[in-house]
Amino acid sequence: MSKTLDVVNPFSLEVIGSVQTSDWDQIDAMMEKAYRLFNNRDAWLPAYQRMDILKKTSRLMETRFDELAFQIANEGGKPLVDARVEVARAIDGVELCVREISQMTGREIPMDLTEAGAGRIAFTHREPIGVVIAASAFNHPLNLIVHQVGPAVATGCPVIIKPAPDTPLSCMSFVEMLYEAGLPKDWCQPVVCSNDVAEQMITDPRVAFLSFIGSARIGWMLRSKLAPGARCALEHGGAAPVIVSEDADIDKMIPLLTKGGYYHSGQVCVSVQRVFAPPTKAEEIAKKLAAAAAALKVGNATDPTTDCGPLIRPPEVDRVEEWVREAVDGGAKLMTGGKRLGETTYAPTVLLDPPADARVSSQEIFGPVICVYSSKTTAEAIQAANGLPFAFQASVFTKSLETALQTVSRLDANAVMVNDHTAFRVDWMPFAGRRQSGYNIGGIGYTMHDMTQDKMAVIRL
Structure with missing residues (x-):
């Protein structure tokens, strides 16, 4: 009926x-x-x-x-x-x-x-x-x-x-x-x-x-x-990784990561989720991302001035809140956000070095959260990026063509963006997830x- x-x-x-x-x-x-x-x-x-x-x-x-x-x-x-x-x-x-x-x-x-x-x-x-x-x-x-x-x-x-x-x-x-x-x-x-x-x-x-x-x-x-x-x-979905090389232009990168991570409040299957950076760069990147995230206006999507809308249902806010709390309790440094703003919204959040086994690191967040990790080498970063049972799109930021092409070849992803965020797509390109x-x-x-x-x-x- x-x-x-x-x-x-x-x-x-x-x-x-x-x-x-x-x-x-x-x-x-x-x-x-x-x-x-x-x-x-x-x-x-x-x-x-x-x-x-x-x-x-x-x-x-x-x-x-x-x-x-x-x-x-x-x-x-x-x-x-x-x-x-x-x-x-x-x-x-x-x-x-x-x-x-x-x-x-x-x-x-x-x-x-x-x-x-x-x-x-x-x-x-x-x-x-x-x-x-x-x-x-x-x-x-x-x-x-x-x-x-x-x-x-x-x-x-x-x-x-x-x-x-x-x-x-x-x-x-x-x-x-x-x-x-x-x-x-x-x-x-x-x-x-x-x-x-x-x-x-x-x-x-x-x-x-x-x-x-x-x-x-x-x-x-x-x-x-x-x-x-x-x-x-x-x-x-996936948990899209970003590899940042030593020579990356951080100031040009931040607006792209901000868009790729907080577009539709992270409710996109290829949203920026995991950013792997050299130890000398990771905290700087996290701070600049936090400043950009904190400047975003959260509210009703029908308001033309809103940057980040609600999550699709209140239980999704509960879930994101729980995952972030788990990561912070496990040792992640909360750079900004980390709190619900109401029944239906969650603040754009940046976490520095959450545990590898935390859900924010090992599952798709599908919320307004970006995690930044300190990786000693590019090889270590790529190994971590490839270490989950799902893979979709990824990206690398570098000024070196050699580094870009090597990273493209070693990342397990259907598409690797060079000097762009992971959520880029045009509708005539092949778009596919690998593995799960x-x-x-x-x-x-x-x-x-x-x-x-x-x-x-x-x-x-």
Whole structure:
């Protein structure tokens, strides 16, 4: 039976909207529609129609730019200045889907390399993989939906999208714009449901592809339960490391680390978390980071002057508070912050030399906390950076090309930024976690490839 789910502003906890939830019977009907739609090949949308729908969608998003940005801030707690960037990226992402459709090409396969193949010609083309289930996260409530739904629409896959229950409004707005742009509703169906119903949906044999962004514990569990033949892409978190060399320009580095660590109050899977620096530099870096962090304004994300918004739920503030207290009790030096500012906010925090076994050092913080460590050598720093069971993006600060390239080669990360923070991303680059941080590759073009499969025709002459 459907129920109403209230959506709240995560700073004030005031109700700002509501959505209807779905039970299994309703979702089963949605999935059957999607499954039958895919299996009726005469109903597939040709490329020019998909391109036209996505072009119209991007134009609709442009006309509602300010409304979408405010909605992101209001339901997700991302400061307006960053919410506006997210909307711009989401519009670019939809347009990128359009461009990538023309790149969905096949190739000729040579047949006469042996006598057995002689007298034949062969070629491949890309086909949609089938029904896509996409489960999304709260921290980029519009752009993540674009990254999951846009490629499905572009490749011609029916998609059922489950937004995070904390931030469903941006998803609903995007889907409604797809409909307004001409997408038949059965091709994209949004759903909000309980976790047990979501698991039943994701593990259903009608699912061809799962796109999951969220908790590693849940993502890997779901992958283990997928129906035979179903493929997936998982995007989880990390504890992004930064290697600082002796010759790094600290004053140029601090603003970048501040942005990379406190953007969206650290609720980003590639946020700056662990900074490894020479002993002669570590305390200086921690002090300058602390000064920058202390200057950030914490408040309601809908206030244009806010730098850091709330954490998504009050229990997350409790968790961050507990982890920081544990680190300080274990010997970490608290440089700034280290306290909750209210029921929903936590002060931007800098810790110097927390214990290696503290949770702030060994798990993803997903909060406004940066840890600075004294490392005797670069090799020691890299060993510590690589020492966790997850790996995503990393960075190195140095003036030496040799040091930069050596560090890039030795860090276990999908991407290593040189003289930039770990949270840098553009939407066409490969974006992926290694080991426990993810499976398969994100980025619009890469996702579109995963949502299609090769079909080969072999013609005997």
